[in-house]
Amino acid sequence: xxxxxxxxxxxxxxxxxxxxxxxxxxxxxxxxxxxxxxxxxxxxxxxxxxxxxxxxxxxxxxxxxxxxxxxxxxxxxxxxxxxxxxxxxxxxxxxxxxxxxxxxxxxxxxxxxxxxxxxxxxxxxxxxxxxxxxxxxxxxxxxxxxxxxxxxx
Numbered sequence: 001x002x003x004x005x006x007x008x009x010x011x012x013x014x015x016x017x018x019x020x021x022x023x024x025x026x027x028x029x030x031x032x033x034x035x036x037x038x039x040x041x042x043x044x045x046x047x048x049x050x051x052x053x054x055x056x057x058x059x060x061x062x063x064x065x066x067x068x069x070x071x072x073x074x075x076x077x078x079x080x081x082x083x084x085x086x087x088x089x090x091x092x093x094x095x096x097x098x099x100x101x102x103x104x105x106x107x108x109x110x111x112x113x114x115x116x117x118x119x120x121x122x123x124x125x126x127x128x129x130x131x132x133x134x135x136x137x138x139x140x141x142x143x144x145x146x147x148x149x150x151x152x153x
Contacts, residue, residue, distance in 0.1 A: 004135040007031035017047055021073045028077060032086045046070040065145060078143030087142040091130060094149025097121040118150030 009027050013020045046069070047061065065071050071090070078088035095101065095112055101121070104112070113120050130148050134141065147153060 005034075005036045006131070006135055007034070007036035013047055015047065017069060020046055021070050024070075025073060025077055028088065029081075032081050032084065036086070071145060075143045082142050085139060087139070089134060089142060089144045089146060091127065091134075092145050092147045092149070092153065093122065093127060094147075094152040095121045096127060097123055116150045116152040118152075120150065122148060122150060
């Protein structure tokens with residue numbers, strides 16, 4: 001078993017997507033310089049977190065992975081850092097049962113759970129288990145988006 005250092009990147013975001021992506025990249029490089037292996041939840045740094053309100057116009061922000069600026073930026077960063085043995089991967093989570101979703105009514109939660117093929121929200125423990133398992137797989141896994149969504153997204 002190898003020893004791995006993981007950096008969890010959290011940051012405040014502005015409405016400027018490019019600025020947010022550059023800020024995330026700077027923080028990732030700093031973590032890499034400190035010797036971390038990196039797993040970065042991609043949806044948390046592109047823009048201000050918008051899923052706290054159920055506004056369907058926010059869905060217009062969604063893009064295919066091949067066109068998503070944040071995803072493409074992280075893939076480029078993975079290529080940049082790979083020669084140094086630093087892995088950059090993202091976990092794309094679906095609905096996870098956390099305080100972030102605390103604003104949803106029980107009715108809204110049940111309605112949303114019905115849309116998820118697994119029939120429920122994921123748990124923080126499931127996210128943690130996935131991140132832990134990724135850190136021990138191998139040194140070759142980098143530049144990937146791993147989806148944890150119960151079949152929803």
